[in-house]
Amino acid sequence: MRVGLAQMxxxxxxxxxxxxxxxxxIIDAVKxxxxxxxxxxxxxxxxxxxxxxxxxxxxKSETLEVFSEFGKRYNVFIGIGYVEKRKEKAYNRxxxxxxxxxxxxxxxxxxxxSYGEEGIYYTGGSKIEKADIKGVQTVPFICYDLRFPEVFQIASKDSCFITIAANWPKQRREHWITLLKARAIENQCYIAGVNRVGIGNGLEYSGDSMIISPYGEILSKNIEGEGIISADIDVTFALSYRNDFCLKKDRKEQLYLQLFHRPV
Structure with missing residues (x-):
């Protein structure tokens, strides 16, 4: 499967x-x-x-309606972010x-x-979602999720491809780059991080959208400016690597749970 990141x-x-x-x-990506x-x-x-x-x-989401039509018109899978308005706090979806x-x-x-006040206006979800895209089990996360490795370990149990859609500021770009590579290495999976560029509400965004292999190698990267990058996701390669280097079998999740609940 060929994956593209639209850095906007x-x-x-x-x-x-x-x-x-x-x-x-989307038109450029289809080409x-x-x-x-x-x-x-x-x-x-x-x-x-x-x-x-x-x-x-x-x-009645305008975003979902418009991009559902684009999916049909251009015969492509699309990952899109929007805000769900609710009676109480909203969802970042x-x-x-x-x-x-x-x-x-x-x-x-x-x-x-919470550092950026998102927690005041938005509430957190409680489920990891997954979908099959052309035979590739895919799990999406959003921005700040990248800092919490536990959810990635859960997602990577049956997925070799995890994505992160972000608005990650330039001042913390080294965190973005390092954490993306770390998540790929420790989960032995492909990681795709798509970030915005430009100025938004006074903050500057550097982009640095990238696709990373299970080895932690950057397969494709856009440092700055708008544009599309792409790379092929090979599930067979990821599974072969996991079989050769059986990292997950050495995890001790029951012990981790005990340690987590044990007073320090």
Missing amino acids: DLVWENKEENIKKAEQM KQIDYLLFPEMSLTGFSMNVNVIGEKKD YAIINPNGEVLIDYAKIHPF
Whole structure:
């Protein structure tokens, strides 16, 4: 499967302009024979806390309707981020849409970024979601989730491909790069991190979108500017590597649980 990452300069809280940009990127991706194209977190708005303005009802989501149509029109899998507006706190969501326009999964970000006040306006999800894309078991996470390795260990038990859609600021870019590589190495899986570029609400974003092999090698990377990168995901290679170097069999999860609950 060929995966593409759409590194965008998101226009702040302007869905119409971002939809136009995204459609052109989808067209470009199809020309490059990309099977699955991923967009950054909160793909049409940037990392906004203005839930009342950008939020959408899940059963009447403009974002899902538009990109379901794009999936059908261009015969491509799409990963897209949006905000679900609720009576209480909102959900920061990431959906995977297939070429029939069907929403395969609609993941809610487990870890709101409390340092950036996301926890004031958003609540965390409680499920790891997965989907089969052209024979590749895929799990999506969102931005701050990257800092919590436990969920990656759970996801990688039956998945060799994990994605992270982000709005990750330039000032912490070394964390982004290092953590992406670490998650690939410790889980022996492909990792794809798609980040935005440009300025959003006064913050600068460096991009650094990349696809990393189970060895921790960067297969493709976009350092700055808008554009699409791509790489092929080979499940057979990942599984062969896991069989040769059986890292997971040496994990002691029951002991970890005991240690976690034991007073220090």
